[in-house]
Amino acid sequence: xxxxxxxxxxxxxxxxxxxxxxxxxxxxxxxxxxxxxxxxxxxxxxxxxxxxxxxxxxxxxxxxxxxxxxxxxxxxxxxxxxxxxxxxxxxxxxxxxx
Amino acid sequence: xxxxxxxxxxxxxxxxxxxxxxxxxxxxxxxxxxxxxxxxxxxxxxxxxxxxxxxxxxxxxxxxxxxxxxxxxxxxxxxxxxxxxxxxxxxxxxxxxxxxxxxxxxxxxxxxxxxxxxxxx
Numbered sequence: 001x002x003x004x005x006x007x008x009x010x011x012x013x014x015x016x017x018x019x020x021x022x023x024x025x026x027x028x029x030x031x032x033x034x035x036x037x038x039x040x041x042x043x044x045x046x047x048x049x050x051x052x053x054x055x056x057x058x059x060x061x062x063x064x065x066x067x068x069x070x071x072x073x074x075x076x077x078x079x080x081x082x083x084x085x086x087x088x089x090x091x092x093x094x095x096x097x098x
Numbered sequence: 099x100x101x102x103x104x105x106x107x108x109x110x111x112x113x114x115x116x117x118x119x120x121x122x123x124x125x126x127x128x129x130x131x132x133x134x135x136x137x138x139x140x141x142x143x144x145x146x147x148x149x150x151x152x153x154x155x156x157x158x159x160x161x162x163x164x165x166x167x168x169x170x171x172x173x174x175x176x177x178x179x180x181x182x183x184x185x186x187x188x189x190x191x192x193x194x195x196x197x198x199x200x201x202x203x204x205x206x207x208x209x210x211x212x213x214x215x216x217x218x219x
Binding site (some may be wrong): 062 | 146
């Protein structure tokens with residue numbers, strides 16, 4: 001299953017709740033959620049731990065827009081819009097954690 | 099002008115995810131045009147607004163980050179960034195695209211206290 005999160009982990013608990021509740025699978029971070037996958041963020045240890053159960057992706061365009069491409073954490077994969085579509089196809093279902 | 103007030107704009111949101119950061123900039127420029135005493139505060143996710151290297155072509159949104167560099171032309175030169183907010187996000191002063199004054203939480207609170215008008219974004 002694909003889990004999609006779009007809010008900064010410092011603003012609400014959507015990503016944390018997602019990682020706590022979801023069964024192992026794919027997590028895609030878009031919009032302000034990309035900050036969660038950046039080096040030195042207070043959320044970095046939690047995301048690093050999640051890498052044991054989830055394959056974590058970030059949307060490259062959202063990372064670029066925010067000037068954070070140089071800070072992407074190791075172990076997280078950047079995808080383009082085509083990759084986003086592929087993830088929605090290879091997974092049976094999607095859940096957006098609004 | 100005798101009726102100059104001290105305005106502080108408190109920026110607490112990341113750019114692009116919401117419209118707040120851009121709207122704040124618009125109001126800052128208007129306020130500066132009225133020759134008011136303008137101070138900008140960046141804290142929490144608001145510090146991300148000043149991150150260098152923003153490239154918004156891929157999300158087809160206007161990159162407004164160069165506007166922060168133009169603020170000094172409007173005599174907006176008081177930009178304060180909360181140190182704790184930078185630390186929590188793995189950012190340092192060198193990651194920012196304009197010169198700022200980095201202050202502690204306590205100093206930021208004191209600055210807020212000195213204002214006539216505080217606008218939150």
